[in-house]
Amino acid sequence: MIEIHNIHKSFNGKKVLDGISGVFETGKTNLLLGGSGTGKSVLLKCIVGLLKPDIGSVTFDGTFFTNNKLDIRQEIRRKIGMLFQGSALFDSMTVEENIEFPLKMLTDMSKSDRKDRVNFCLQRVGLENANSKMPSEISGGMKKRVGIARAIAPNCTYLFCDEPNSGLDPQTSLLIDHLIKEITEEYDITTIIVTHDMNSVMEIGDKIMFLHKGKKLWEGTSDNILDTDVKEFKEFIYSNRLMRDAKTVEDERDDRV
Ligand SMILES: Nc1ncnc2c1ncn2[C@@H]1O[C@H](COP(=O)(O)OP(=O)(O)OP(=O)(O)O)[C@@H](O)[C@H]1O
Secondary structure (H helix, E strand, C coil), X not given: CEEEEEEEEEECCEEEEEEEEEEECCCCEEEEECCCCCCHHHHHHHHHCCCCCCEEEEEECCEECCCCCHHHHHHHHCCEEEECCCCCCCCCCCHHHHHHHHHHHHCXXXXXXXXXXXXXXXXXXXXXXCCCCCHHHCCHXXXXXXXXXXXXXXXXCXXXXXXXXXXXXXXXXXXXXXXHHHHHHHCCCEEEEEECCHHHHHHHXXXXXXXXXXXXXXXXXXXXXXXXXXXXXXXXXXXXXXXXXXXXXXXXHHXXX
């Protein structure tokens, strides 16, 4: 479980995060949702320690991360897997070398154990036998799968995904969303996904935190999202045509009852 408490962050006097608190649960896909420029990526960076909050704290399974000793922060960082927006694979390395990279950096596994782990992770994301391919030879969806395999290779406890669907077609997006959810549940990972994709929200949103202008305006699950009475959140949800249609169907059903 990851807990954040009263996170504030400004750049050059401009407030980007304004007192955000919340809990991200273990074994769940926790979504950070909001429009462009609302502070989702900055909050994610504050949680993983790439940025330091001006005020506030982050706790990983009860251990303080912010302002704690370097060795404790490094210990927590070793448990974090990251899936970056553009997959961020090393272009000059094969798929296998990409996935092996964090194992070399973060573990003292033998070469044969690393090979077994790479093969296990490749098989888990449905890419067995892709070991020797170069990133330039595989599709965007396959790159995301390799990115997921690389993130989970060192047995991560926490997984952070920055817009995992960017650049993917709707069908591939759905497959990637479900793969992340399955892996989260299977290995009991605390997963946080930054997104503005309402399809992801409805498909895999175990827990959703909606940000607007640096504030948390709503949190809940995909089951109670349509009940929100927060004006800014409603505007965000119903800017999506499919969500408007779903609401109309629900209203008509309620009228009949
Ligand atoms: N290092 C930085 N220095 C100055 N301003 C920054 C920095 N990082 C982010 N910002 C600003 O903080 C605000 C929030 O940015 P952030 O990237 O968190 O938005 P976001 O919600 O992730 O948006 P998007 O969905 O478009 O990626 C933006 O106005 C951005 O310009």
